[in-house]
Amino acid sequence: MELLKDKIKQDGIAVNEHILKVDSFINHQIDPELMQKIGEDIATHFKNQNITKVATIESSGIAPALMTASALGVPLIILKKQPSKILNQDLYQTVVTSFTKETNYELTLSKKYINAQDHVLIVDDFLANGEAATAALRLLRMSHATIAGLAVLIEKSFQPGHAKLAAQGIEVYALAQIEEMSENYIKFKE
Amino acid sequence: MELLKDKIKQDGIAVNEHILKVDSFINHQIDPELMQKIGEDIATHFKNQNITKVATIESSGIAPALMTASALGVPLIILKKQPSKILNQDLYQTVVTSFTKETNYELTLSKKYINAQDHVLIVDDFLANGEAATAALRLLRMSHATIAGLAVLIEKSFQPGHAKLAAQGIEVYALAQIEEMSENYIKFKE
Numbered sequence: 001m002e003l004l005k006d007k008i009k010q011d012g013i014a015v016n017e018h019i020l021k022v023d024s025f026i027n028h029q030i031d032p033e034l035m036q037k038i039g040e041d042i043a044t045h046f047k048n049q050n051i052t053k054v055a056t057i058e059s060s061g062i063a064p065a066l067m068t069a070s071a072l073g074v075p076l077i078i079l080k081k082q083p084s085k086i087l088n089q090d091l092y093q094t095v096v097t098s099f100t101k102e103t104n105y106e107l108t109l110s111k112k113y114i115n116a117q118d119h120v121l122i123v124d125d126f127l128a129n130g131e132a133a134t135a136a137l138r139l140l141r142m143s144h145a146t147i148a149g150l151a152v153l154i155e156k157s158f159q160p161g162h163a164k165l166a167a168q169g170i171e172v173y174a175l176a177q178i179e180e181m182s183e184n185y186i187k188f189k190e
Numbered sequence: 191m192e193l194l195k196d197k198i199k200q201d202g203i204a205v206n207e208h209i210l211k212v213d214s215f216i217n218h219q220i221d222p223e224l225m226q227k228i229g230e231d232i233a234t235h236f237k238n239q240n241i242t243k244v245a246t247i248e249s250s251g252i253a254p255a256l257m258t259a260s261a262l263g264v265p266l267i268i269l270k271k272q273p274s275k276i277l278n279q280d281l282y283q284t285v286v287t288s289f290t291k292e293t294n295y296e297l298t299l300s301k302k303y304i305n306a307q308d309h310v311l312i313v314d315d316f317l318a319n320g321e322a323a324t325a326a327l328r329l330l331r332m333s334h335a336t337i338a339g340l341a342v343l344i345e346k347s348f349q350p351g352h353a354k355l356a357a358q359g360i361e362v363y364a365l366a367q368i369e370e371m372s373e374n375y376i377k378f379k380e
Contacts (some may be wrong), residue, residue, distance in 0.1 A: 032260035059249030069221035113219045
């Protein structure tokens with residue numbers, strides 16, 4: 001998506017080989033018009049797949065996922081992060097290890113909101129190592145829903161997330177794919 | 191807003207005098223069409239106030255705040271929760287004590303995104319004791335921005351949040367005001 005790539009070139013900050021800051025338009029300050037266009041782009045890509053729900057991971061995926069759900073006319077499910085690991089029989093629960101932040105957290109999904117009849121599109125902001133996306137898949141599989149794919153705004157194509165998901169048969173749709181990055185330098189995949 | 195009140199009556203679960211579950215349309219599963227109408231309603235209410243930014247508190251306020259920002263055509267700023275209290279000179283920081291959850295967390299705002307020229311509308315899902323809203327106000331005041339008001343989807347009018355904010359001269363716009371609540375019983379303020 002050229003609009004997003006242009007925005008990344010203009011306002012994104014490549015700190016080093018691994019860290020890209022997009023605080024000014026995706027994470028901390030959000031441009032609603034850009035988010036709406038992103039949502040419409042993702043919805044268009046998946047429009048013939050009979051998606052029944054959009055799911056995202058709390059919290060930086062909420063904005064693009066909401067706009068996608070709005071464009072598709074389906075509910076949005078927010079997979080909630082929680083620090084505790086208290087077992088709750090009304091929830092599907094899975095532990096996520098974040099390499100980036102070196103922390104563990106639990107991701108949860110109420111059993112009420114997704115079931116075996118659902119065909120779910122996962123939307124998130126970043127795909128790098130794929131830990132969050134993989135955890136989302138684990139939760140959704142517990143519900144016996146089928147997965148339409150994963151849409152991400154920005155993929156760090158030099159990290160293994162995309163390959164790991166593709167190896168499981170998951171379609172990954174990335175609006176901007178970064179092939180290489182270093183301080184003040186971003187190279188997109190053609 | 192009648193639409194929201196009807197939805198609360200239909201799908202909200204009053205657990206006891208204090209807990210109202212709106213997981214199925216606001217917090218966990220989100221109805222994008224309802225959120226859009228909520229955003230438009232809030233935007234209409236504040237449309238003549240020259241709002242420059244909408245701010246919300248991570249993460250359950252993001253959906254209605256994004257739709258409000260979209261309807262007003264202004265950026266959305268997400269005030270970020272973080273567990274640590276490491277001082278950072280690029281951030282405004284304040285500690286929030288949650289009565290409901292009996293925890294402390296820190297709320298932060300990058301100095302880059304709001305300044306003295308801004309006129310900010312705060313949007314959140316719930317107003318009860320007003321801890322989160324008061325913390326958002328503290329952060330925004332550090333930036334010397336002016337405050338247009340606080341819009342919330344659901345106000346528990348029997349708790350002191352509204353009165354505390356009104357005493358500071360803050361306009362509170364609540365789409366649904368609950369006067370009284372108990373198990374399976376909700377009474378709205380007329």
